[in-house]
Amino acid sequence: MFADLDLPRGPALISGAGSLARLGPCLAGRLPRGGAVLLVSDPGVKPLAERVEAVLAEAGLATGRFDGLASDPTAAQVEAAAAAARALGAAAVVGLGGGSALDVAKLAACVAPGRRRAADYALAANPFPAGSLPAVLIPTTAGTGSEATRTAIMTLDDGAKVWAWGEEMTAEIALLDPELTVGLPPHLTAATGIDALVHAVEAATNRNRHPLGQAPALEAIALVARHLPTAVAEPGNLEARGAVQLAAWLAGRAIDVSGTGIAHAIGHALGALGHVHHGRAVGLCLGVALADNAAAAWDAHRDVAIALGLTREQDWTPGRLSAAYDALVDRVGLDRRLVHPRLDPGSLLAETLKPENRPMLAANCRAYSEAELGGFCRRLLAA
Numbered sequence: 001m002f003a004d005l006d007l008p009r010g011p012a013l014i015s016g017a018g019s020l021a022r023l024g025p026c027l028a029g030r031l032p033r034g035g036a037v038l039l040v041s042d043p044g045v046k047p048l049a050e051r052v053e054a055v056l057a058e059a060g061l062a063t064g065r066f067d068g069l070a071s072d073p074t075a076a077q078v079e080a081a082a083a084a085a086r087a088l089g090a091a092a093v094v095g096l097g098g099g100s101a102l103d104v105a106k107l108a109a110c111v112a113p114g115r116r117r118a119a120d121y122a123l124a125a126n127p128f129p130a131g132s133l134p135a136v137l138i139p140t141t142a143g144t145g146s147e148a149t150r151t152a153i154m155t156l157d158d159g160a161k162v163w164a165w166g167e168e169m170t171a172e173i174a175l176l177d178p179e180l181t182v183g184l185p186p187h188l189t190a191a192t193g194i195d196a197l198v199h200a201v202e203a204a205t206n207r208n209r210h211p212l213g214q215a216p217a218l219e220a221i222a223l224v225a226r227h228l229p230t231a232v233a234e235p236g237n238l239e240a241r242g243a244v245q246l247a248a249w250l251a252g253r254a255i256d257v258s259g260t261g262i263a264h265a266i267g268h269a270l271g272a273l274g275h276v277h278h279g280r281a282v283g284l285c286l287g288v289a290l291a292d293n294a295a296a297a298w299d300a301h302r303d304v305a306i307a308l309g310l311t312r313e314q315d316w317t318p319g320r321l322s323a324a325y326d327a328l329v330d331r332v333g334l335d336r337r338l339v340h341p342r343l344d345p346g347s348l349l350a351e352t353l354k355p356e357n358r359p360m361l362a363a364n365c366r367a368y369s370e371a372e373l374g375g376f377c378r379r380l381l382a383a
Contacts, residue, residue: 011171024059035091040105042097078118081108099144103152134172143192145252147174178242190332195279196248203254213257216250221307223247261364269351274340294318296366
């Protein structure tokens with residue numbers, strides 16, 4: 001029997017090369033005349049931010065910009081963005097950038113109408129206030145799938161990376177324009193693409209897996225396997241970039257249904273302790289656990305193997321699936337070295353076992369003892 005499921009509504013989707021030009025008329029038709037828009041932008045994409053502002057201005061929409069955020073955004077940065085939305089009298093929020101910018105935009109749109117601190121919504125401790133602002137999310141990477149989900153991540157004052165979630169964080173519009181990802185360096189193209197792959201693998205295989213999550217997840221795996229190496233090697237290849245962008249969207253929809261697993265539990269610990277890029281972190285973490293996961297839940301992982309390109313029945317083994325995954329990670333050049341003063345196996349294990357990471361451990365297709373988790377941590381840091 002499949003678990004009962006209330007399928008969440010998804011954002012309206014605008015996609016295709018050049019689709020940014022459609023943003024202004026689409027958004028203007030959903031806002032009151034003269035409504036202002038807050039653009040929450042990654043500070044590293046200033047030329048793209050100026051293009052978005054020009055598109056909105058052409059549609060008669062006034063804009064303000066907030067770009068005071070960084071990778072692994074903090075609750076304080078979310079509060080600053082929410083304050084900027086209130087000061088502007090914003091009728092909507094547009095997020096532009098990677099997962100960090102999109103998460104800040106989603107959270108600010110939900111936090112702005114209320115009086116609580118952003119941290120008060122961590123781990124769903126409190127409901128979001130009524131009247132959340134509509135959000136439009138425009139990724140400039142292809143990996144996190146934040147534009148497709150009802151979740152976001154922020155870092156608290158104590159350094160803990162925590163989730164917030166709710167129907168209120170569903171974007172009004174997601175816009176996927178592969179032209180906006182062309183400037184992404186190869187190493188980030190690789191890391192964000194592997195992030196999408198890990199989302200898809202975990203959604204397709206964890207304890208909460210459901211056909212409505214598995215279907216988009218398996219298609220996402222196939223798209224990443226076919227197109228990510230080209231996107232890394234040929235930055236201007238819009239077909240490849242568009243395919244990986246679509247994979248990230250599909251994988252985001254999949255985790256919205258089924259969630260993630262062990263790679264995200266340990267990966268979040270890596271991010272909190274060593275500030276490792278999220279996509280790189282979860283990509284490396286899945287590599288050390290995949291064979292054991294596959295041995296415990298082979299039926300689900302066989303479908304992953306086929307999607308990854310292992311079409312011969314003699315290749316349908318946990319070991320060969322793990323080897324194929326590692327080969328793809330190496331082909332796109334994901335850096336396996338993990339060096340940071342705060343990274344040691346004991347500290348990484350302790351961080352992995354913190355309350356905010358335990359739900360992902362519990363959702364994984366196989367339960368692991370602390371000793372087994374410690375072994376994964378040692379293998380990660382020995383690479």
